[in-house]
Amino acid sequence: MSNNSNAALLEFVIRLGDNNLILGHRLSEWCSNGPFLEEDIALSNIALDYIGQTRILYTYAGTLDGGKTEDFYAYERFEHEFTNALITELPNGDYAHSIARQLYYSVFADLLLTELMKSKDATLAGYAAKAIKETAYHLRHAIDWTLRFGDGTEESHQRMQKAIDDLFMYTGDMFATTENEKSLVAAGIAPDVHSLKAAWTKKVESVLKEATLTMPDAATWQMQGSRTNRHTEHIGYIIAEMQYVTRAYPGNKW
Amino acid sequence: METLNPLVWNGTEPELWNIANEVVDPEIPVLTVVDMGIVRDIIREDDNITVKITPTYSGCPAMEMISTDIKSAFQRKGFSNVDIEFVLSPAWTTDWISDYAKDKLEKYGIAPPPRSTADKNAILGKPKEVRCPQCKSVNTVMISNFGSTACKALWRCEDCKEPFDYFKCI
Numbered sequence: 001m002s003n004n005s006n007a008a009l010l011e012f013v014i015r016l017g018d019n020n021l022i023l024g025h026r027l028s029e030w031c032s033n034g035p036f037l038e039e040d041i042a043l044s045n046i047a048l049d050y051i052g053q054t055r056i057l058y059t060y061a062g063t064l065d066g067g068k069t070e071d072f073y074a075y076e077r078f079e080h081e082f083t084n085a086l087i088t089e090l091p092n093g094d095y096a097h098s099i100a101r102q103l104y105y106s107v108f109a110d111l112l113l114t115e116l117m118k119s120k121d122a123t124l125a126g127y128a129a130k131a132i133k134e135t136a137y138h139l140r141h142a143i144d145w146t147l148r149f150g151d152g153t154e155e156s157h158q159r160m161q162k163a164i165d166d167l168f169m170y171t172g173d174m175f176a177t178t179e180n181e182k183s184l185v186a187a188g189i190a191p192d193v194h195s196l197k198a199a200w201t202k203k204v205e206s207v208l209k210e211a212t213l214t215m216p217d218a219a220t221w222q223m224q225g226s227r228t229n230r231h232t233e234h235i236g237y238i239i240a241e242m243q244y245v246t247r248a249y250p251g252n253k254w
Numbered sequence: 255m256e257t258l259n260p261l262v263w264n265g266t267e268p269e270l271w272n273i274a275n276e277v278v279d280p281e282i283p284v285l286t287v288v289d290m291g292i293v294r295d296i297i298r299e300d301d302n303i304t305v306k307i308t309p310t311y312s313g314c315p316a317m318e319m320i321s322t323d324i325k326s327a328f329q330r331k332g333f334s335n336v337d338i339e340f341v342l343s344p345a346w347t348t349d350w351i352s353d354y355a356k357d358k359l360e361k362y363g364i365a366p367p368p369r370s371t372a373d374k375n376a377i378l379g380k381p382k383e384v385r386c387p388q389c390k391s392v393n394t395v396m397i398s399n400f401g402s403t404a405c406k407a408l409w410r411c412e413d414c415k416e417p418f419d420y421f422k423c424i
Binding site for chain 2 (some may be wrong): 027039042043044045046048049050051052053055056077122125126127129130131133134140141173
């Protein structure tokens with residue numbers, strides 16, 4: 001594989017890993033803080049799925065990157081080196097905000113992985129075939145709670161509508177692409193993420209309609225940044241917390 | 255000696271597969287790693303053994319322990335050069351758990367996964383009939399799709415009122 005295409009593949013694999021790591025970290029913040037036991041466990045389990053997927057992806061990235069370890073990508077990079085979609089780094093907020101984020105992200109992940117299963121890269125195709133089944137459970141969970149909140153009490157409906165509205169401006173960033181990614185699409189390795197947007201919109205619309213919620217205006221201004229490594233102010237706090245121990249004891253093994 | 259899972263064993267190296275079949279799942283000790291379909295292949299080259307295993311769920315924390323346990327099982331039988339190799343593809347599925355293993359699960363108190371429902375549409379669709387492992391009623395409801403481990407959901411029997419774990423299909 002040429003140097004350029006290797007660099008493009010590495011960037012793509014790391015991006016997938018970063019999405020999973022940052023969102024997994026955010027969800028892990030609900031562990032022991034959930035509204036009741038079953039949901040505490042649900043979000044912790046979903047977080048565990050994400051962290052596991054991160055490990056698969058970072059391990060693969062390491063093989064493309066001169067043998068770096070999974071820990072390197074998670075613990076030895078700074079904020080501006082992370083390429084996760086902005087929506088994954090947003091604070092959890094109330095439960096409605098976390099569920100809205102799960103809905104937006106899981107619909108995206110389901111569409112992405114469906115296409116990624118066809119990748120000419122055997123590792124990515126294998127990863128996608130595995131991850132899509134776990135994602136189906138995440139999506140089921142997000143849809144069920146969206147319906148419950150939207151079509152629930154007056155308060156739950158208000159909170160859920162606010163969450164849907166607040167987060168919508170971060171959804172466009174999930175579908176941005178880079179020049180490198182375009183070369184991967186041409187090579188049949190990565191799906192054209194931008195092309196998933198129409199299906200995403202349709203699915204989200206149908207869930208929100210059933211939940212008696214209003215789909216935000218498609219013309220809403222979108223915050224961008226993940227493709228140019230420009231993050232929200234939240235990433236710094238995540239990285240500081242996540243990397244504190246390894247940075248305090250560099251080189252230590254557990 | 256337990257029978258080797260016919261859905262998974264490729265018929266080669268029975269001696270080696272029987273060693274692997276002594277390793278039980280750390281969370282569900284009535285099932286072996288061969289029953290679960292976690293062991294995909296065992297290759298012997300002179301004195302070197304390579305055991306190929308596949309993770310169940312991506313984040314399953316038991317995989318580290320399972321790797322260690324498989325290594326130990328072979329080392330106890332005199333094989334000093336044992337390598338564990340992770341394979342991702344084909345994706346692990348509950349379809350690989352044999353009927354015999356499913357019976358063991360039910361007797362242990364965990365409702366087993368149904369057959370051939372591992373595709374994503376089945377997961378997104380309506381829940382299947384799940385039989386209470388205690389009283390065998392199908393008048394059961396799901397409390398949460400996320401239970402005590404990544405692979406289990408929490409259900410309750412409306413007849414005998416007992417909660418129970420359900421091994422999720424994936």
